[in-house]
Amino acid sequence: MTIKEIAKLANVSLGTVDRVIHKRGKVSKKTEEKILAIIEKVNYQPNIYARGLVLNKSYTIVALVPSFIEGEYWEMPSKGIKMAEKNLSQFGVNLNILYFDQNSVPSFNEKVDELLKLKPDGVILAPVINFEAVKLTKKLESGKIPFSLIDSNIPNSKALSFIGQDAFQSGKLAAKLLCSEINSQGTISIISIKNNENHNKTLQQRIEGFKDYIYNSNFIANITLIENNIHLGTANWEENLMQACTPTNNTVGIFVPSSMIHHVAKCIEANFDTMSNIKLVGNDLIANNVKYLKKGVINYLIGQRPENQGYLALESFYKHLVLGKSVPQKKYLPLDIITQENLMYYNDDVV
Amino acid sequence: MTIKEIAKLANVSLGTVDRVIHKRGKVSKKTEEKILAIIEKVNYQPNIYARGLVLNKSYTIVALVPSFIEGEYWEMPSKGIKMAEKNLSQFGVNLNILYFDQNSVPSFNEKVDELLKLKPDGVILAPVINFEAVKLTKKLESGKIPFSLIDSNIPNSKALSFIGQDAFQSGKLAAKLLCSEINSQGTISIISIKNNENHNKTLQQRIEGFKDYIYNSNFIANITLIENNIHLGTANWEENLMQACTPTNNTVGIFVPSSMIHHVAKCIEANFDTMSNIKLVGNDLIANNVKYLKKGVINYLIGQRPENQGYLALESFYKHLVLGKSVPQKKYLPLDIITQENLMYYNDDVV
């Protein structure tokens, strides 16, 4: 059903129908009602090709995400965003990725300036440097530029959508898997490994979830928890890590609430004679982690579909700007449990 | 870059450029080469809106899948196909779902006739009744109607794409999970439950994968396997099932290689005083299974994203027919491990 046909049905011209459809006024109430009724009745759907052709709009979306070196976590969301661009560029969605250094506020602000100069129609933001990210969202809000958040949320922000994972639940899941592997008894070591200075809410929530599971289980009496913090790049981080890995009493399991578990796995592997029965659970399917999962040093990895997060973030703008559809305000991606046995089908998994 | 601009660059009219692009001949070699070079250089991409508008083609895709009652497995692929239609109908992809009775060859053939009468531009087929399905694919091939297979494959068929799961690997994964739960010792019962008469390759492959894992593990000596077959709807299937569930010797785990594990779970729950420590692993997130997973009667479910399978099947025709893109010939969806802890984010998971 076209506008022309509706016009004929209503005995008006197609200009009038168009004005009704777009609520541009200047139509008498009577004809408006008549046209609306017809539109309703025939369930008129605009032809998106014709609309796309005449509007021929193109949208600039800028993504502001942490820089990375090959194999690091942030490569994956970037990859997903780029894949989405490949599919969506033909619909007028143009992408511009800006990378900032997670450890440098000036670098972030520099990129923010660059971003604003591009006058984007939408922004994808990874709020890793939380405080600065919040400032940016305020600016975007006042500039009426819609933004989507990936990875972690900024509560109370007016984001078009948040796409990420439920970190607390991720921690609970990790605890469940580790407990099942260690038969629910012994000492578990939680090792937080970070490569930046920022307060990492995700890490914290995973740890809380992990503890929550154990505290509320009925074998809590059989389990001891130890916590360690390692800061990559500091003077003696490797020694500290080695110490954290070394079995105290009867360490039977290690949980690393980040993608950095491969550092622990490397440690364990180097001392496999004494440590081979320590079970490892961590997050994220980055190449280094996968390597140790395949070797059996890591027992479970929990995935959060980072490529998908990136893909969906750009797609949310496509839906919002191009199709004019509504998009879910919050999207938690599934927490995938990855083992040697199902690893192979989790690789090319971007929609 | 538009055809018009290319025409100007090449000092020809846009008609000529169009003939080159569509290889319709009647262009001198010299001008053709010149135009091709320009197209290459400027990386010309046709405007899909304009193309869609003028072609204004619509495609009829017919899906032929098993009928179901609410909550059964086949509801999920159907749901996925319908969701895809919702997104793709505006691009001219029209869907027609035909349901056949898995236990009735005549019903299948009746639907095949109906299908052929619709003169579809593409067919989505669930080859559950294998022999008849093969016959249909032959007809489609000779009629040059492309088809996609979902759920299980027909090797050597000329399908546009197959979208399903690796059933063998699914069985291996089930074994791994069950072994981890039962601490790798005791008697495991494999209970095949079917609701139709067809030879079910998927079931068979899952069982083979399951055995393969155990035979190749180093705790094979500690595990005993028992196999049972239950045929839903036969005279005394409930008694048989009850018998199969009853612990012999030291049954510690049960594997049901289909979506029918809720029948076993019901059994176990009814005798929870004596059977509460039997671990259950099965397939598919249907409502009945989820219920027992939440209760803790079922320990793990393995998902195969059936909605996604349906969605991707229809989308493969969109990509093929509308966008003219190539689609992967074979797509195995990930084998998701579902527990109480990650269940909640696996529900609205269709792309």
Add this chain to the structure above:
DNA sequence: TTGTAGGCGTTATCAG
């Protein structure tokens, strides 16, 4: 308040 005409980029047809 309403109707009309031109144009978006592509395809396909028809006349040269």
Add this chain to the structure above:
DNA sequence: CTGATAACGCCTACAA
């Protein structure tokens, strides 16, 4: 062999 032109459905400016 090549160029000109109508049409697809929608939007917008402008005329009535």
